[in-house]
Amino acid sequence: MKKSFKLALLTFILLASGISIEGVKANSVNAKTYSKAVTKIAGSKNYSIYHRVSSKGPAGKFTSTKYFKYGQIQSKKYISTKKGTYWDIYVDGRHVGWVNQNFFARDKISVAGDVSLVNNAEYSFNTKDAINYVTDSKGTAIDLNKVSVDHAYINSGKAGVTKVNYSYKKAHALVNVTVRNNPAEAENLATLSPQKGFKLATGWKGSSKGSSTNWNAVHHYTSETRPNTIKGSNGLILKTRLYQPRFVSLSYGQAADAMGQVGVIPEGITVNDNIFAASMYSSSNDDHGHIVSYNLNHIKSKTAAQNLTTMKWSTFKSYAKHIKVSPYIKLGHGQALGSSQDYIYVMANNNKYSNGPQSEEILQIRKSDMQINKIWTFRIATNRYIHNATFVGDNTMYALFHNGAHGYYEYWKLTRSGDEWHAQEVGATQGNFVSNSPVQGFAYGNGNFYIGFNDHIFKVSENGQAKAHYKFNTRRELEGMSVNGSQLYVEFAQRSELTVGKAD
Known part of the structure; x- marks a missing residue:
């Protein structure tokens, strides 16, 4: 075949694909390529997105970053042109196109507005917990280990204010960390007698777990195609509201660092005003992860969100606008969540810390941009470390304390006044509920607590009175x-599935 004919044929194929010869040449000569995708952080302004880029600049404008600025943005390459530097971006795991580097937040450290610590000499605050993200001159997210901080830890035993400075090359930030001047805030007593509890139940026997229909090697972890109905005892029926994507990012092994992968392990959820948020981790041993929020007013399909990378472009653009991903932030175990109209709240505890005098962090995360707005710490007492909690509005948290040695559960109400969180025991229940499962979920509504274990949910009145026991047979972890x-939302793992039933 003659060279001229080969060139003509190649030109025809590329033009038919919407790619110019000039663009291909520029890509091969000028592109900087990474073996794994780096995480990019969006700035505040909107920019055009293009199909292709050559050494002369971009071409083929087809959409805007306004649909994608709160998604998980990643890239494997960029090109320097006469009109600036352009990055080839993926959003929520789907290839999108080329965008000017000025779109990204460059040389920036984003931190919480301020931090308020309960007075407790037994605890020191890790100041890097206040960081949302750090970027370099190209808008690429930087490992927090590379960030310099002039106070790595602040002991909370002495009242006062410490100015904490963060720096990375040209990027700088400042946070005021205040230790509150009220030691009595962290010294509360449990005084209530536990009410009669439930007959001890038993969870799974054996190591095997269940899954949704297609979440297994036989079905290649493909998407579910029909909603699920999960029937429990005593009339509780849970129905699928949303099957979530396996990843809201590029999948296994494609990200350059832990900041990049979003999924596949859920730990906690909250739903308020049809905004559903879930904490997501790449490993069950992590204390940093992402929160992913879904606007259920717009994401009405129960199954479509699983298919972000293959759905129609117009549908993806709409979905991407209503799915938000937080930066890679400190979430602790990530099981204790709640929300108000404007904020998501996380009690970022250490689930491997059994009990003792340590303080615990409360993160207030803006729904608008999914970044930490403020941090408080609290402590109920020297011997009341909390593993499960939920939030009701902006000023109230309910906490669950389990003393396995004595065989009872306590319920505490913490009310915020200014920056102080004042605790009061409101109820207690005898028993351990389930013999071989940890608490996997804790919720409050309509004067009742809901305590979830694997395949078991218990309903308890605020004062600790046992009201109902719902048993399932899914062999799936409740998360x-x-x-x-009037609705009770329950998250199941493998595949991540939000279900809803009646909270009577």
């Missing part, structure tokens, strides 16, 4: 619960 109005 968080939330009550919103």
Whole structure:
């Protein structure tokens, strides 16, 4: 075949694909390529997105970053042109196109507005917990280990204010960390007698677990195609509201660092005003992860969100606008979530810390941009470390304390006044509920607590009175619960599935 004919044929194929010869040449000569995708952080302004880029600049404008600025943005390459530097971006795991580097937040450290610590000499605050993200001159997210901080830890035993400075090359930030001047805030007593509890139940026997229909090697972890109905005892029926994507990012092994992968392990959920948020981790041993929020007013399909990378472009653009991903932030175990109209709240505890005098962090995360707005710490007492909690509005948290040695559960109400969180025991229940499962979810609504274990949910009145026991047979891990109005939301793992039933 003659060279001229080969060139003509190649030109025809590329033009038919919407790619110019000039663009291909520029890509091969000028592109900087990474073996794994780096995480990019969006700035505040909107920019055009293009199909292709050559050494002369971009061409083929077809959409805007306004649809994608709160998604998980990643890239494997960029090109320097006469009109600036352009990055080839993926959003929520789907290839999108080329965008000017000025779109990204460059040389920036984003931190919480301020931090308020309960007075407790037994605890020191890790100041890097206040960081949302750090970027370099190209808008690429930087490992927090590379960030310099002039106070790595602040002991909370002495009242006062410490200015904490963060720096990375040209990027700088400042946070005021205040230790509150009220030691009595962290010294509360449990005084209530536990009410009669439930007959001890038993969870799974054996190591095998269940899954949704297609979440297994036989079905290649493909998407579910029909909603699920999960029937429990005593009339509780849970129905699928949303099957979530396996990843809201590029999948296994494609990200350059832990900041990049979003999925596949859920730990906790919250639903408020049809905004559903879930904490997501790439490993069950992590204390940093992402929160992913879904606007259920717009994401009405129960199954479509699983297919972000293959759905129609117009549908993806709409979905991407209503799915938000937080930066890679400190979430602790990530099981204790709640929300108000404007904020998501996380009690970022250490689930491997059994009990003792340590303080615990509360993160207030803006729904608008999914970044930490403020941090508080609290402590109920020297011997009341909390592993499960939920939030009701902006000023109230309910906490669950389990003393396995004595065989009872306590319920605490913490009310915020200014920056102080004042605790009061409101109820207690005898028993351990389930013999071989940890608490997997805790919710409050309509005067009742809902305590979730694997295949078991218990309903308890606020004062600790046992009201109902719902048993299932899914053999799937329960990963968080939330009550919103008359509805009880329950999250199941493998595949991540939000279900909803009646909270009577």
